Amino acid sequence: MRRVLLVNALIFAVLAAVVAFAYFGWSNSSAVALRDDQKRLLTDLAQEKVLNIESVVVEADTRLLKAIRLDQLDRLGEQVKSMGAAVAQVFVLDFQLKPVVDGSIAGSSDPKDAVAMRDWYLAHVIGTLKLPQLPLDTRGHHYGRDANNKPYLLSYEKKQLEGRVYYVVIEDDLNHLIMAMFPQFFFSVTHIYQVVDERTTVWFGFGFQYDPDTGAEIAFTDTAEHGTLDGWNVRIMERYPTAELELSHRRIVDAALLGGAVAIILVGLILLAIAIRRERRANELKSDFISNVSHELKTPLSIISMFGEMLANGRTKSSEQATEYAEIIWRESVRLGRLIDNVLDFAKIERGMGVYEFAESDLVEVVTRAIDLANRRLTAANMTLESALDEDLPLVRLDANAFTLAVLNLVDNAIKYAGDGKKIVLTLRRVGPRVVLAVKDYGPGIPLEEQDRIFERFYRAKEMRLKPIRGSGIGLALVQHIARAHGGDITVDSKPGDGATFQLWLPI
Ligand code: ADP
Numbered sequence: 227m228r229r230v231l232l233v234n235a236l237i238f239a240v241l242a243a244v245v246a247f248a249y250f251g252w253s254n255s256s257a258v259a260l261r262d263d264q265k266r267l268l269t270d271l272a273q274e275k276v277l278n279i280e281s282v283v284v285e286a287d288t289r290l291l292k293a294i295r296l297d298q299l300d301r302l303g304e305q306v307k308s309m310g311a312a313v314a315q316v317f318v319l320d321f322q323l324k325p326v327v328d329g330s331i332a333g334s335s336d337p338k339d340a341v342a343m344r345d346w347y348l349a350h351v352i353g354t355l356k357l358p359q360l361p362l363d364t365r366g367h368h369y370g371r372d373a374n375n376k377p378y379l380l381s382y383e384k385k386q387l388e389g390r391v392y393y394v395v396i397e398d399d400l401n402h403l404i405m406a407m408f409p410q411f412f413f414s415v416t417h418i419y420q421v422v423d424e425r426t427t428v429w430f431g432f433g434f435q436y437d438p439d440t441g442a443e444i445a446f447t448d449t450a451e452h453g454t455l456d457g458w459n460v461r462i463m464e465r466y467p468t469a470e471l472e473l474s475h476r477r478i479v480d481a482a483l484l485g486g487a488v489a490i491i492l493v494g495l496i497l498l499a500i501a502i503r504r505e506r507r508a509n510e511l512k513s514d515f516i517s518n519v520s521h522e523l524k525t526p527l528s529i530i531s532m533f534g535e536m537l538a539n540g541r542t543k544s545s546e547q548a549t550e551y552a553e554i555i556w557r558e559s560v561r562l563g564r565l566i567d568n569v570l571d572f573a574k575i576e577r578g579m580g581v582y583e584f585a586e587s588d589l590v591e592v593v594t595r596a597i598d599l600a601n602r603r604l605t606a607a608n609m610t611l612e613s614a615l616d617e618d619l620p621l622v623r624l625d626a627n628a629f630t631l632a633v634l635n636l637v638d639n640a641i642k643y644a645g646d647g648k649k650i651v652l653t654l655r656r657v658g659p660r661v662v663l664a665v666k667d668y669g670p671g672i673p674l675e676e677q678d679r680i681f682e683r684f685y686r687a688k689e690m691r692l693k694p695i696r697g698s699g700i701g702l703a704l705v706q707h708i709a710r711a712h713g714g715d716i717t718v719d720s721k722p723g724d725g726a727t728f729q730l731w732l733p734i
Pocket of ligand 1: 635643667670688696698701726
């Protein structure tokens with residue numbers, strides 16, 4: 227019964243391990259998928275931010291460029307102000323790229339600084355922009371760094387008035403752009419952003435350590451129409467690196483699962499190998515058992531039929547001889563009966579049926595009856611049994627029939643295997659919370675390495691198998707089962723050549 231439970235538990239455990247393996251594979255692939263999804267999401271978000279910023283800047287600049295009327299340059303300041311544009315300054319150049327009189331206006335810059343910057347642009351930048359090649363009424367842009375390494379952004383357009391070409395140049399107010407405009411784009415509870423220039427200096431957002439493995443980075447577009455801050459980047463990461471934490475947590479769980487699964491499968495395989503070995507050994511023993519039992523059944527039967535026939539035919543010399551024959555028949559039939567009892571009880575136990583009927587019993591009485599039953603065999607074997615039974619033992623809950631069978635098996639074994647010792651000592655006494663029944667013989671004893679195995683079903687000691695001593699190998703297995711069913715156990719203590727003592731104890 228216990229074995230069936232164990233095997234079922236084992237099968238379950240191995241199945242669970244396989245399921246764990248399957249889960250591991252799935253979770254691993256889904257973790258990778260999750261990471262890919264996350265990365266894609268971050269990239270999309272960063273892309274969206276870049277597009278938003280650029281379209282706002284480009285739109286504002288384009289609107290201002292369109293709004294500036296060359297025929298009303300005296301009102302340039304008003305025009306710029308009315309657009310509310312974030313510009314540092316605006317200046318108009320004629321076809322020779324010379325500033326037009328009254329065509330410069332400072333926005334947010336100090337007027338003196340504005341003029342100085344304009345002249346710097348004229349000296350260093352304007353000439354490189356290839357303004358004459360620019361199509362009419364189209365915005366162009368230029369991003370760069372001034373003498374102080376400060377970034378600047380220019381937007382410009384080629385216009386025409388009365389057949390003459392003019393160029394309108396806007397210097398965007400970058401600080402204002404970043405401080406006033408960026409915050410609306412980068413408000414998020416779940417993500418953190420960074421806007422960095424081409425030298426990876428952070429201009430806006432958090433000063434976090436950007437990790438390209440978990441975050442996403444998108445560069446500002448560097449095209450003529452949409453371009454603004456060339457070389458700048460928007461970087462984005464998860465605000466709470468939950469994914470990372472989750473991932474490392476999952477890694478630990480996965481490792482534990484994997485280790486556990488491998489361990490369970492290994493243990494399962496080892497147990498399976500042990501079970502197979504044990505089963506094979508039991509099968510070998512079982513076939514021995516069958517031949518032993520058939521032999522044991524046949525021998526007394528042929529003795530009975532032989533002496534029965536002699537008696538029936540009156541082939542006896544005297545009445546004493548007749549009594550002797552009858553006694554042989556009686557002894558052999560008792561023996562046969564005992565064997566059949568053993569085999570039947572054993573079969574019941576093997577099938578896991580409830581075979582015991584417990585009742586409060588007087589142990590001394592039960593043991594005395596068992597000794598009585600064994601007496602004739604003792605006499606026939608020319609052996610004596612000394613018994614010392616402690617008379618004032620408490621009542622014990624036991625199955626009297628089963629217990630008698632156990633005692634008879636122990637005494638039978640002593641008669642069978644320790645006949646040369648001539649003496650068996652049986653004691654029954656209380657030791658602490660237990661009652662101990664000890665059967666001591668003075669026979670050949672049992673080799674140490676076989677002392678555990680003799681309690682296995684069908685097992686017979688090597689030495690005994692060579693002797694013509696009949697046996698089935700189930701006696702001690704049965705005794706052990708009975709003892710354990712009573713909450714007790716049986717042990718053997720033996721030195722080879724020096725007899726054996728079997729101790730059967732029961733709890734009180
Ligand atoms: P069986 O007696 O039918 O062979 P048991 O289960 O009663 O089966 O005993 C198992 C084995 O234990 C025996 O074959 C024998 O080798 C050994 N054995 C049991 N009792 C004794 C004993 N008193 N002295 C020596 N060997 C014993």
